[in-house]
Structures are given as C-alpha cells and as structure tokens.
Amino acid sequence: MAPAPRKAMSEPGLWWLCLPAAAVFVVFFVIPVASLFGLSFNKSVAGVISYSNELTFDNFVRIFTRATYYEAILRSIWIAAVVSVTSLAFGYPLAYLIAKTTHPGRNTLLMILVLSSMQLDMVIRLFGLMVLFGDNGLINGFLLYLGLISRPLPLMYNTFGVIVGLVQITLPFMVLSLIGIIKAIHPSLEEAARSLGASRLQAFFSIVLPLSMPGILAGALLVFALSISSYVVPALMGGWKVIVLPIHIYQQIAEVGRWQFGAAIAVVLFVTSVIAVAIYHQAAARTSGGRT
Amino acid sequence: MSDIQLKNLTKSYGTYTAVAGIDLKIGEGEFFSLLGPSGCGKSTTLRMIAGFIRPTSGEIFIGSDEVTALPPEKRDIGIVFQNYAIFPHMSVAENIAFGLKLRKRPKEEVRSKVKAALQQVGLAGYEDRYQRQLSGGEQQRVALARVLVTEPRILLLDEPLSALDKSLREEMKYWIKDLQKRLGITTVYVTHDQDEALTMSDRIGVMQKARVVQVGTPEEIYERPKTLFVTTFIGHSNVIDVTVVSKGPDMMVVLDGRKLPTRGPENLEAGRAAKLVVRPENVLINPDARASVTLSAKVIGESYQGAIVRYRLGIGAQEIIAERQNSIGNERFSPGAEVMIGWDPGMTEVLAT
Ligand SMILES: Nc1ncnc2c1ncn2[C@@H]1O[C@H](COP(=O)(O)OP(=O)(O)OP(=O)(O)O)[C@@H](O)[C@H]1O
Ligand SMILES: [Mg+2]
Numbered sequence: 001m002a003p004a005p006r007k008a009m010s011e012p013g014l015w016w017l018c019l020p021a022a023a024v025f026v027v028f029f030v031i032p033v034a035s036l037f038g039l040s041f042n043k044s045v046a047g048v049i050s051y052s053n054e055l056t057f058d059n060f061v062r063i064f065t066r067a068t069y070y071e072a073i074l075r076s077i078w079i080a081a082v083v084s085v086t087s088l089a090f091g092y093p094l095a096y097l098i099a100k101t102t103h104p105g106r107n108t109l110l111m112i113l114v115l116s117s118m119q120l121d122m123v124i125r126l127f128g129l130m131v132l133f134g135d136n137g138l139i140n141g142f143l144l145y146l147g148l149i150s151r152p153l154p155l156m157y158n159t160f161g162v163i164v165g166l167v168q169i170t171l172p173f174m175v176l177s178l179i180g181i182i183k184a185i186h187p188s189l190e191e192a193a194r195s196l197g198a199s200r201l202q203a204f205f206s207i208v209l210p211l212s213m214p215g216i217l218a219g220a221l222l223v224f225a226l227s228i229s230s231y232v233v234p235a236l237m238g239g240w241k242v243i244v245l246p247i248h249i250y251q252q253i254a255e256v257g258r259w260q261f262g263a264a265i266a267v268v269l270f271v272t273s274v275i276a277v278a279i280y281h282q283a284a285a286r287t288s289g290g291r292t
Numbered sequence: 293m294s295d296i297q298l299k300n301l302t303k304s305y306g307t308y309t310a311v312a313g314i315d316l317k318i319g320e321g322e323f324f325s326l327l328g329p330s331g332c333g334k335s336t337t338l339r340m341i342a343g344f345i346r347p348t349s350g351e352i353f354i355g356s357d358e359v360t361a362l363p364p365e366k367r368d369i370g371i372v373f374q375n376y377a378i379f380p381h382m383s384v385a386e387n388i389a390f391g392l393k394l395r396k397r398p399k400e401e402v403r404s405k406v407k408a409a410l411q412q413v414g415l416a417g418y419e420d421r422y423q424r425q426l427s428g429g430e431q432q433r434v435a436l437a438r439v440l441v442t443e444p445r446i447l448l449l450d451e452p453l454s455a456l457d458k459s460l461r462e463e464m465k466y467w468i469k470d471l472q473k474r475l476g477i478t479t480v481y482v483t484h485d486q487d488e489a490l491t492m493s494d495r496i497g498v499m500q501k502a503r504v505v506q507v508g509t510p511e512e513i514y515e516r517p518k519t520l521f522v523t524t525f526i527g528h529s530n531v532i533d534v535t536v537v538s539k540g541p542d543m544m545v546v547l548d549g550r551k552l553p554t555r556g557p558e559n560l561e562a563g564r565a566a567k568l569v570v571r572p573e574n575v576l577i578n579p580d581a582r583a584s585v586t587l588s589a590k591v592i593g594e595s596y597q598g599a600i601v602r603y604r605l606g607i608g609a610q611e612i613i614a615e616r617q618n619s620i621g622n623e624r625f626s627p628g629a630e631v632m633i634g635w636d637p638g639m640t641e642v643l644a645t
Contacts, residue, residue: 186375186377188373188374188375188377189377189379189380191342191344191364191371191373191377192371192373192377192379192435192438193379193390194343194344194363194364194365195342195343195364195365195367195369195370195371195439196365196370196390196391196394196438196439196442197365197391197394197395197442198365198390198394199363199365200363202394206390207379210381211380211381
C-alpha cells in the first residue's frame with residue numbers, strides 16, 4: 001500500500017503557501033461578487049451604482065411575483081440539467097475510448113481533438129455552430145437541396161439551439177473529468193468479472209460504470225454549473241428568445257442600468273445553483289453508497 | 293475439473309512473437325508452473341488460456357472442449373491476478389457472490405456458499421469488509437474464494453504472491469498448494485520465482501524467449517537441466533569449461549588437465565568444448581571416499597551466509613563456488629588454503645555451449 005500523502009497544511013511553516021491564491025480569490029472574486037450582491041438590497045434606481053443605507057427586499061419580492069422571472073429560474077435549471085445529461089451521454093463513450101486507447105499516437109490524436117475545441121474562444125466556436133445550424137446554414141441547406149424538407153428546421157434561436165451550444169461548450173470539461181477516473185479503473189477488474197462469467201456488457205454495467213461514478217458526478221456538476229451561469233450561449237444560440245437568468249441579469253444591468261435589480265437576480269441565480277448542487281450531491285452520495 | 297492442452301499456441305504482435313508455438317499437456321488435478329524471466333511470454337500464455345488474448349494461431353483445449361474462440365466468460369475458468377482485482381465498490385460478500393449471482397443461483401444458496409467459501413480461506417466473519425479494509429494477504433484469500441465458489445474447471449494464477457512481503461509469501465505458498473491439493477483442481481501458476489515453482493509445482497515448464505524449453509518435475513528441472521539457460525535460471529550452478537573426450541553415458545571430459553567421468557548427451561562429439569555443470573552444494577571440500585572425482589583447488593574467498601558458508605575456489609584458471617553446511621564440527625577454510633575438492637559424477641551434467 002502507498003503511504004498516505006503528507007498534508008501540506010499540517011506541515012508547520014507551510015500554511016503561507018496558500019496566501020497568494022487566497023489573496024487572488026478574495027480580491028478578484030469575493031469582494032466584487034459580495035459588493036454586487038450587497039447592491040441587491042438597495043432600491044432599484046436606473047443608472048445608480050452607489051450604496052444607500054435604505055435596505056429593502058423589493059427586488060426579491062418583484063422576482064418571485066413576476067412569472068417571467070421565476071419561469072426563467074425553472075428554465076435555467078431545466079436547461080442546465082438537460083445539458084448535463086446530454087453532455088454525459090456524449091462524453092462518456094468518448095472518454096471511455098480515450099481511456100482505453102493504449103496506442104500512443106491514436107491517444108494523442110483523440111486528446112488533441114478534445115482539447116482543440118477549447119483552444120478557440122467560445123464566441124468563435126458558437127459562430128461555427130451558427131454556420132451549421134442557421135436557417136440558411138449548411139444542415140438546412142443540404143436537407144432543402146435534397147428535398148427532404150420544404151422549409152428550414154428550427155435548429156437555432158430556440159431551446160434546442162441553446163442546449164446544442166451548451167453541450168458543445170461543456171463536452172471537453174465532461175470528457176476531461178471522466179478520462180482520469182476511467183483510466184484509474186484497473187483493467188484486471190473488468191477481466192476478473194469476465195472470468196467469473198460476466199459478458200462484456202455485464203462487466204461494464206456492474207464494474208466499470210459504478211467505479212466511474214466519481215467522475216460522472218464531478219463532470220455533471222461542473223457542466224451544470226457552467227451551463228446555468230452561461231450568458232453567451234443563450235444569447236447567441238437562443239437569439240434572445242430563450243430567456244434564462246443570466247440574460248435577465250445582462251438586460252437589467254447593461255440595457256436598463258438597474259444594477260440593484262440585476263444584482264438581485266444574480267443572487268437568486270447563485271443561490272439556485274448552490275441549492276441544486278447541494279440536492280444533487282445528497283442524491284449522488286446516496287446512490288453511490290457514500291463513496292464520492 | 294479438466295486437463296488442459298495447448299497445441300502449437302502462438303501469439304504475435306506485429307513482427308514480435310510473444311509466444312512461439314507452445315505445445316503442452318497439463319494433467320487433471322496437476323499443479324503446473326510456467327517459470328521464466330520477465331518478458332518471456334508467461335502471462336501472454338496464461339491470458340490466452342483465460343481468453344483475454346486471442347491466439348494468432350494454435351488451439352486450446354480444456355477437457356475435451358476446444359475453447360480457442362470462446363470469450364472468457366464461457367470458459368468456466370477461475371483466474372487470480374497479481375493485484376487480486378477485488379471489486380472496490382462491493383463488500384467481500386458481494387465480491388464472492390458475484391459469480392454465483394451471474395449464474396442466477398437462489399439467494400439462500402449464495403449466502404451459504406459465500407459463508408462456506410470464507411470459512412475455507414480462513415476469513416470467516418469478513419463478509420462486510422471492503423477492499424480498502426483488507427491486507428494484501430487477505431485480498432489474496434478473498435480473490436481465491438471468489439474464484440473457487442464458482443467451481444471452475446481450471447484455476448489460473450498470475451504471479452499471485454509477488455505483491456506480498458517475504459514472510460507472508462512463504463506462508464501463502466504452502467497455503468495455496470494445500471488448498472489446491474485438497475480441491476484437486478487443475479492449476480496453471482505463472483511465476484518468475486524459482487523457489488515458488490520448485491516448492492509448489494507437480495511439474496514446471498521453463499520458458500525462455502517465447503518458448504517452453506523444458507518440462508519436468510521440480511527434481512528433473514533442478515537436477516537434470518537440458519540447457520545452460522535452465523541450469524543458470526533455476527538456482528546457482530557452476531558452469532565450467534571442459535573438453536569432451538568420449539561421449540555417451542560413460543562420458544569423459546578433461547578439466548585442468550585431468551580426465552573426469554560425468555554424464556552428457558549423445559550429440560557431443562569427442563574433442564568439442566563443452567560446459568560441465570555442477571551445483572555449489574554438490575561440490576565437496578576435502579571429501580571422503582564417496583566422491584569418486586577429486587581435484588586440487590585453492591580457496592580464493594569465503595563468505596558467511598548463516599546456514600551455509602560459500603567458498604570461491606580456483607581450479608587452474610577457472611573459478612567455482614562451493615557451499616557447505618555451517619553445522620557444528622564442519623571445518624572452515626581460509627583464503628589461500630590448498631584443498632581437495634570432489635563430487636559425485638552422477639550429480640554433474642555436460643551441456644553444449
Ligand atoms: N499488447 C502487446 N503489444 C506488443 N507486445 C506485447 C504486448 N503484450 C505483451 N507484449 C510483449 O510480449 C512479451 C511477453 O509478455 P508477457 O506479459 O507474457 O511477459 P511475462 O513473461 O509475463 O513477463 P513478466 O514476468 O514481466 O510479467 C513481452 O516482451 C511484452 O513486451
Ligand atoms: Mg507477466
């Protein structure tokens with residue numbers, strides 16, 4: 001058995017090593033986000049960013065009394081959940097293939113394929129998708145040319161388009177979370193199952209899949225968090241027709257200038273995401289027997 | 293339970309041949325070891341028998357069934373891996389029940405068989421433990437129990453002791469052998485450790501560079517090696533340059549100007565240079581009448597090993613090793629001493645270079 005790794009934190013005199021990271025985290029994340037969240041308890045006034053002492057819950061009351069906002073909450077959760085599942089469905093076979101490919105050349109090629117999609121800026125990748133999926137795009141053009149359809153299929157500027165865009169963006173994250181875990185499952189486990197009488201499929205479902213659970217959970221969580229907070233993808237692929245929470249935030253702050261109300265939606269988005277993740281984590285811990 | 297037959301079994305990877313035309317018959321209930329250095333193709337052979345590797349050519353029979361094209365799950369085998377491969381997400385009981393559940397045995401039967409299997413391997417009461425709560429030796433036993441409850445026709449073991457520390461390895465060696473004997477299950481055991489092969493096996497197949505070079509009982513392999521490789525791989529041997537004087541059962545060779553009787557194969561013609569092989573424990577110092585061959589030699593070095601003392605001796609320009617029991621009353625010799633050495637010609641062998 002390998003000796004337990006020494007814990008750096010319990011090593012006297014090494015705690016300061018985490019100071020730089022902590023400083024960056026506080027200055028560039030905690031302070032800006034906390035100040036934005038602080039704004040949400042001020043009265044909403046267009047064009048004003050400074051704090052006032054008058055605290056109010058008006059912004060939150062408004063969010064939960066207007067259908068447009070709580071529908072957006074549900075839509076955000078729903079889309080993020082669908083993207084997580086879809087990304088897993090596409091990502092797992094790919095990750096499995098990469099993890100099981102021992103040929104070094106082929107393995108590198110597959111990894112480059114996955115990583116190269118992360119090399120380009122998200123906006124550029126989405127423009128690529130738009131070329132493919134638009135009403136005058138390649139897919140519709142081709143199907144129209146073949147006469148299989150008489151008018152363009154609605155592939156974009158709807159929920160479907162947003163989901164496709166998000167899956168495209170999040171897939172590499174899913175694959176990367178899975179590869180390491182699948183690689184760590186020793187091949188002899190699968191072979192032991194086979195020798196005990198399990199078919200290839202039975203060995204996969206009784207051994208490999210359960211042992212991939214930590215990667216599946218981590219990947220799905222990551223994809224969920226990326227999806228629920230994405231603004232660019234719903235904006236470009238949804239064409240402002242698929243209104244999720246980040247779109248509301250952007251509209252309130254950038255278009256109407258009501259920072260306080262935008263901040264309130266951001267708080268709701270953040271809390272929603274945290275609650276969803278917590279519920280998911282609980283459920284996951286139960287299904288995997290506490291082995292996450 | 294069944295015997296195993298390998299017919300001209302071959303595995304090539306591109307131009308590299310990992311296993312080159314092995315022919316073997318392993319008898320029912322036999323404990324057969326494949327012994328050889330790293331990379332000689334032992335695991336590849338075992339994994340072809342198990343069905344994890346498809347042979348390039350050749351045939352595999354278990355009992356009277358040809359299994360060459362069958363997937364592993366249809367072969368009715370049990371295999372224990374070097375790392376034991378205990379399923380980490382299942383308890384010990386679930387691990388052992390795995391094969392029985394796949395065979396759709398009733399719950400009651402599964403439970404009682406799991407219990408009996410744990411008893412058999414001396415781990416009663418370990419049902420609810422997980423892999424991370426088991427020592428290496430315990431994992432080993434669980435792996436065996438998991439295999440044995442399914443009552444496989446043959447048992448395959450790939451270096452099952454190499455991950456254990458020395459004292460546990462000794463203990464498990466005898467334990468596995470006992471269990472195998474009790475069950476009478478045909479067993480193929482892969483190892484690069486000659487001690488394991490010699491103490492556990494009914495027969496050993498020594499492998500070298502993708503081929504089986506000698507098959508025999510431990511005594512035959514140790515005392516009647518057919519090639520220099522076998523004699524140097526199994527234990528220590530003195531390999532001495534000699535010249536053949538006459539061939540056959542009454543073979544004579546010349547060493548250091550003296551004619552010595554020995555044994556050797558028919559194909560070594562007189563006048564040829566050859567190697568005389570004699571084990572260090574068979575080289576006697578200042579022997580009594582038992583040794584019909586005697587030579588004068590000089591002690592070059594002495595090294596104390598506890599139970600034995602090892603001497604480096606010079607015969608002419610050649611050096612050989614002699615080992616003597618370090619028991620009370622046995623004389624010790626210092627470097628520089630002139631001694632007589634001798635051996636029983638029946639304990640020597642002449643091999644082609
Ligand atoms: N998939 C493969 N592709 C190419 N060569 C392989 C492959 N698997 C094994 N080999 C080669 O075949 C030879 C035999 O391998 P094998 O695993 O049978 O050795 P072994 O006798 O079990 O050695 P060890 O004692 O180190 O386990 C080795 O030289 C190895 O490099
Ligand atoms: Mg091996």
